[in-house]
Amino acid sequence: MPRAVRFDGYGDVDVLRVVDVERPVPGPDEVLVRVRAAGINPGESAIREGLFDAMWPATFPSGQGSDLAGVVEELGEQVQNVAVGDEVIGFTDRRASHAEYVAVPAANVTPRPPGVPWEAAGALPVVGTTAYAAVRAVGAGPGDTVVIAGAAGGVGTLASQLARNAGATVIGLAGPDHSDWLAAHGITPVAYGEGVADRVRGAAGDGGPNAFIDTFGADYVRMAVEDLGIRPDRVNTLINHADAQRYGTRTDGNAQGASADVLAELAAGIADGDLEVPVARTYPLEQVRDAYRELERRHTLGKIVLVP
Structure with a gap:
């Protein structure tokens, strides 16, 4: 059986x-x-x-x-x-x-697609469609600087690459062990922890960040709005729905992205070498x-x- x-x-x-x-x-x-x-x-x-x-x-x-x-x-x-x-x-x-x-x-x-390994294919649906919806929610594109909390996680790695592919500059918050992977994928790594808002501002340079995707929770929604001055409609959290309601940010995720068409688009990106899971x-x-x-x-x- x-x-x-x-x-x-x-x-x-x-x-x-x-x-x-x-x-x-x-x-x-x-x-x-x-x-x-x-x-x-x-x-x-x-x-x-x-x-x-x-x-x-x-x-x-x-x-x-x-x-x-x-x-x-x-x-x-x-x-x-x-x-x-x-x-x-x-x-x-x-x-x-x-x-x-x-x-x-x-x-x-x-x-x-033949170019997508089985393990990557089986890992893709939830994180891929969630990342797709989150990047779409903040409208990432050329001229934007997007901060992604939890950038080395399942959703974060995909969201970081999708925002980069959309033409945005991406700052990824993650532990130091994952900095090399992020940098190799065109993402500026910034260590989380005390003083992270100052490190983000330093990495972003003039103008600062203007969009934020939170895949981790903790205090990131408040930090994005209050410390970094990002408009609430350009902040999306997958975790902290209480702060999302308090600050009026977005909460798009798997429910807004899950479809076979989105999966096909993401799988094609992996096969073409534009995405890695x-x-x-x-x-x-x-x-x-x-x-x-x-x-x-x-x-x-x-x-x-x-x-x-």
Whole structure:
């Protein structure tokens, strides 16, 4: 029988288990995908811990995961424009991709270009579409100086590159261990911590920064508006919704960016060498607990990926 990640109640990584499940049966408008790679994301940790219980309650036993890349093995009777054997990148909203097989709406998959490695493909959907929406929200373009907090994380690495590709100057806030990667990708690294606003102003030069993307949380929304003087409509946070409401900033993320068309555009950028999805490490499905332990330290460069 195929294997899948499950948990029976909220808690830390120890509630996760890998169990035998029935092979999913695709619905009329779905495809069955044999998963080759599936990224893991901080939001999944928060859901598993029950932090979003009021908004997105789990039904137990619960599956987990949204990102996926794999090979189509079966089609629903209404599916067109997808064939058995197609290699695809996609996403599911049913907390189900951390598994060997997943049934997913055909509208949520796009072809995997040959130049996109499986691990990068499986890591792409959530971080890629979230970064895409965040960069679009602040209107990054030529003449802009965009600051990105958490620039070495899963979303931050993509947002930094997308803003750079849009013609903006990008300042990336990250730990010193990741400065070389950022600089090699045309992003000015600035260390986070005490005095960061002064370091940002110094890196930005005359005129200072005029847009800010917060992928980390903490005090960055307040800093962007009060210390750096950035207009609230050009600040986007993925984490600190309380400060977003207080200052009137934007909160665009995966919900505003998730689509097969956006995935196709991002995948083409990877295939063309315009984007990189850095993969910090891969884990077999059976080591899902170890994968999340590493993720929750919040120090990795890019993504951690399960390989069923």
